[in-house]
Amino acid sequence: MNIVIPGGSGQVGQLLQRALGGAGHAVVIIGRGEKADVAWDGRTLGPWADAIDGADAVVNLAGRSVNCRYTRSNLDAMMTSRVDSTRVVGEAIARAARPPRVWLQMSTATIYAHRFDAPNDEATGIIGGDERDAPAYWRTSIDIAKAWEAALAQAATPRTRKVALRAAMVMSPDRGGIFDVLLGLTRRGLGGSIAGGRQWMSWIHERDFVRAALMLIDRDDISGAVNLAAPNPLPQCDFMAALRAACGVRIGLPATRWMAEIGAFLLRTDTELTFKSRRVVPGRLLAAGFAFDWPDWPSAARDLVTRSGTGR
DSSP states (O other), rough: EEEEEEEETTTHHHHHHHHHHHHOOEEEEEEESSTOOOESSSSSOOGGGGGTOOEEEEEOOOOOOSSSSOOHHHHHHHHHHHHHHHHHHHHHHOSSSSSSEOOOOOOOGGGOOOOOSSSSTTTTTTBBSSOOTSSSHHHHHHHHHHHHHHHHHHSSTTTTTEEEEEEEEEEETTTTTTTHHHHHHHHTTTOOOBBTTOOOOOEEEHHHHHHHHHHHHHHHOOOOEESSSSOOOEEEHHHHHHHHHHHHHOOOOOHHHHHHHHHHHHOOOTTTHHHSOOOOOOHHHHTTTTSOOOOHHHHHHHHHHHHHHTOO
């Protein structure tokens, strides 16, 4: 297959490029910087759109990283980068003489409500924004996620099937990714519970992410929102305990809420990424017969720790 990945210069795009290219597919990265095969600005049509004409599939990953302080300017950049890139990819597909048969559009599991009582699947999950026990500014992340998916829904691409990937944290041993950060903290003895550790963590192993993406490309009967998350999320305290066990680290110092706030400030990130309870399950993938190679975090953590020495 010929697969085009706008916004593919980041961690997820690079792991897709490695896996898909290794499986014999032709992969074209559209983005900024030296890792891109074709350059674009993420906002306007240009010569890059020629790569989409005749492609079998488009996987749009473009969007400013959420790993930052949630200042007004950063939140605005998150919104515009996601909405503008989705809109312009839709325009490129609509104008293509031979449009791709499927468009996988990155979204986020953050669209669901902060909750502890039950998991969120695609059919019964609660979209967030109205939680009484969540800071008001968290609603902005929900607004961004909904606008992101709305831009996909509004794209006039009748010959192209559309799938919104509501992805949880993609765990890979690549340098600079979320797993690399958590692993570093754990090895320094800082991998304990945060603010009590009751908040749920959803995740997906990189190889299951790639396998799920390929299945969604192949399955013409699946469209709309699909949760990309392992079927067994777990509370943050248990998540970190499993990671400590995989590392052979006995001690993980816990962090209170105020300690986590200071740490997030020093790391120039936001505590929503840690405090929000993301209990997301892959209802549609399981119903479609997808079998996870890594359904449970302890075994996935052991695999990732073993492979972390190579970064692959």
